[in-house]
Amino acid sequence: DSGPRVMLAAHMDEIGFLVQNITASGFLQLVGIGGWWPHTLLSQRVLVRTRSGRSVQGVIGSRPPHFLPEGQRNSVMAMDALFVDVGAESAEQVRNEFGIRLGDPVVPDTAFSRLENQFRVMGKAFDNRAGLAVMVEAFKALCRKGHPNTLIAAAATMVLGTVLAFPLAWLVGRTNMYGKKFFRSLFVLTYMVPPYLGAMAWTRLLNPNAGTINVFLRELLNIDARSGPLNIYTIAGMIWVLTTFYYPYAFITISRAMEKMDPSLEEAARISGASPLKTVATITLPMMTPSLIAGALLVFVCAASCYGIPSIVGKPGKVNTVTTRIVEYMGLGQDGINDATGLAVFLMIMAIIILYISDVVVARKQYITVSGKSTRPNIVDLGRWRGLTTVLVSLFSIIVIIIPFITIATTSVKKNLGKGLFEANNFTTMHWTKIFGRDDIIESLINSITFAAAAATIGIVISFTMAYLLQRTRVKGRKIPDFLITLGSGTPSVVIALGLIMTMNGKFGINLYNTAAIMIIAYLIKYLMMGMRTVVSAMSQIHVSLEESSQASGAGWLRTMFKVTIPLIFPSIAAGWFLIFIPCFYELSMSTLLYSRDTQVIGYMLHYYWTYTSQQQASAMAFGILLVVVALNFILNKLTKGEFSI
Numbered sequence: 001d002s003g004p005r006v007m008l009a010a011h012m013d014e015i016g017f018l019v020q021n022i023t024a025s026g027f028l029q030l031v032g033i034g035g036w037w038p039h040t041l042l043s044q045r046v047l048v049r050t051r052s053g054r055s056v057q058g059v060i061g062s063r064p065p066h067f068l069p070e071g072q073r074n075s076v077m078a079m080d081a082l083f084v085d086v087g088a089e090s091a092e093q094v095r096n097e098f099g100i101r102l103g104d105p106v107v108p109d110t111a112f113s114r115l116e117n118q119f120r121v122m123g124k125a126f127d128n129r130a131g132l133a134v135m136v137e138a139f140k141a142l143c144r145k146g147h148p149n150t151l152i153a154a155a156a157t158m159v160l161g162t163v164l165a166f167p168l169a170w171l172v173g174r175t176n177m178y179g180k181k182f183f184r185s186l187f188v189l190t191y192m193v194p195p196y197l198g199a200m201a202w203t204r205l206l207n208p209n210a211g212t213i214n215v216f217l218r219e220l221l222n223i224d225a226r227s228g229p230l231n232i233y234t235i236a237g238m239i240w241v242l243t244t245f246y247y248p249y250a251f252i253t254i255s256r257a258m259e260k261m262d263p264s265l266e267e268a269a270r271i272s273g274a275s276p277l278k279t280v281a282t283i284t285l286p287m288m289t290p291s292l293i294a295g296a297l298l299v300f301v302c303a304a305s306c307y308g309i310p311s312i313v314g315k316p317g318k319v320n321t322v323t324t325r326i327v328e329y330m331g332l333g334q335d336g337i338n339d340a341t342g343l344a345v346f347l348m349i350m351a352i353i354i355l356y357i358s359d360v361v362v363a364r365k366q367y368i369t370v371s372g373k374s375t376r377p378n379i380v381d382l383g384r385w386r387g388l389t390t391v392l393v394s395l396f397s398i399i400v401i402i403i404p405f406i407t408i409a410t411t412s413v414k415k416n417l418g419k420g421l422f423e424a425n426n427f428t429t430m431h432w433t434k435i436f437g438r439d440d441i442i443e444s445l446i447n448s449i450t451f452a453a454a455a456a457t458i459g460i461v462i463s464f465t466m467a468y469l470l471q472r473t474r475v476k477g478r479k480i481p482d483f484l485i486t487l488g489s490g491t492p493s494v495v496i497a498l499g500l501i502m503t504m505n506g507k508f509g510i511n512l513y514n515t516a517a518i519m520i521i522a523y524l525i526k527y528l529m530m531g532m533r534t535v536v537s538a539m540s541q542i543h544v545s546l547e548e549s550s551q552a553s554g555a556g557w558l559r560t561m562f563k564v565t566i567p568l569i570f571p572s573i574a575a576g577w578f579l580i581f582i583p584c585f586y587e588l589s590m591s592t593l594l595y596s597r598d599t600q601v602i603g604y605m606l607h608y609y610w611t612y613t614s615q616q617q618a619s620a621m622a623f624g625i626l627l628v629v630v631a632l633n634f635i636l637n638k639l640t641k642g643e644f645s646i
Contacts, residue, residue, distance in 0.1 A: 233317030
């Protein structure tokens with residue numbers, strides 16, 4: 001907001017007309033758009049653009065001069081004295097046969113052409129149109145100009161997310177803080193739900209005019225203003241929402257590493273007289289550095305490739321990112337595809353570099369303690385700080401997790417968004433009733449379940465096949481598909497969608513554009529690895545001797561698979577299916593680019609309703625998705641006897 005501002009101005013006269021009236025004789029009376037000098041209109045040819053897409057030719061006329069009074073023959077003709085003759089015999093023919101309606105646009109039927117002097121050209125109000133064309137191209141150039149919003153937001157989210165994740169992971173995994181198991185589940189909750197739910201919640205809380213927190217702060221601090229003091233529609237607001245929903249990625253990575261770390265080094269430091277904080281700084285933190293870097297890079301990639309949060313929080317404040325620009329350019333059709341492709345290549349290169357650093361460079365720096373005995377984490381006694389630490393972590397959880405989800409729930413049952421929930425007659429369930437009564441929402445819900453189930457089923461079959469190839473065979477090149485699946489998982493969602501649009505639109509012999517198949521393929525590319533890693537890990541723990549014993553007893557390969565291998569790893573297969581199904585069910589980024597009228601899904605409908613229709617109905621859908629995801633996670637946990645959850 002403090003930077004320089006540029007205003008580009010241009011104007012255009014003689015834009016066109018609208019049909020204002022249809023006379024009984026079948027003539028069209030017009031109202032002009034843009035400046036027109038009626039003297040130039042007589043006998044000009046025009047085209048009437050009907051709502052069916054048809055162009056009806058006509059000519060502008062008026063009463064013949066010899067029927068006009070003497071005083072009007074040499075004066076400027078008024079617009080209401082002109083009409084368009086389209087060759088109709090009656091108003092009924094104009095409406096029924098020609099399809100012309102009131103309000104249809106009428107444009108001059110003039111062609112651009114070069115004069116005899118090839119350096120001179122001719123066209124309708126050409127000076128105006130040339131000025132507008134220059135202005136439009138200037139705006140396009142400004143839009144293409146590199147802007148660091150994506151890198152700034154992703155880098156800041158990475159730093160803040162990691163700074164939050166490490167102490168939380170340490171407190172939950174290595175101290176005697178109260179309620180550790182509860183807090184662990186709570187911190188992972190935002191990992192389970194789509195990020196755009198958080199964006200919706202925080203826009204209700206920090207809207208500069210009517211946000212709940214801003215209203216409270218203005219009253220508390222006696223601020224005489226209609227907006228502020230906080231504004232969610234800024235890059236800082238976007239970073240905050242990205243951080244609150246992506247820090248669990250670093251938290252999970254760091255927590256798992258802490259569980260595997262041998263605590264004997266920490267015990268040695270404590271025995272040598274080091275305090276708990278010095279032990280963390282000199283032993284734990286250096287040992288955890290590779291995992292910290294891996295978690296931070298994961299947060300960076302996820303934040304940089306996110307679309308839902310920037311579209312809901314960033315765009316209203318004109319804070320655009322690479323992903324929002326890609327979707328915006330794709331909305332321009334063929335004219336914008338080159339710009340979208342350029343941005344997608346940038347995003348893809350960045351993701352590949354991060355993937356290489358995480359999987360190759362950082363992997364070589366892992367610290368492993370080799371020991372002949374099992375170990376368990378060393379629990380640090382917080383002493384008198386135990387209660388205060390628990391209170392601070394509880395406060396963090398309330399602000400970052402509980403309040404946003406409660407906001408979504410309360411918004412869904414408000415009649416008037418500007419009033420409090422408990423004000424008279426403001427509580428209602430009509431928004432829940434409406435979303436279950438609208439055909440478009442029910443169809444999108446069915447599509448989401450169908451597409452996600454298809455992707456999960458196909459994905460788990462591929463996962464089992466890949467697990468068998470990797471663990472039970474020595475086929476050359478068996479790791480190539482595994483690498484491609486990993487690459488697909490690390491590729492930003494909008495890049496996957498754009499790649500499928502460009503390759504499966506019929507140019508290369510395959511046309512899946514605007515079909516359910518292209519969406520299922522996109523989901524598989526992005527989320528197949530989540531199921532495959534689970535199944536591969538499970539099969540690696542099943543010794544091949546069990547299958548060999550079955551085959552030695554006369555069972556064929558197929559029977560061995562169904563009687564021995566699959567039953568033994570069924571919990572992992574079920575977990576893999578759910579791990580693919582859930583993110584496919586609420587997916588937004590790819591669906592926004594790939595959907596058609598018949599393949600709209602619940603993620604897109606939720607975004608559409610929040611942006612264009614009703615925030616209360618969108619909140620009802622959002623809270624419904626949250627309940628579904630939590631329920632599915634509970635089912636997954638029970639099916640696998642607590643071994644797996646999201």
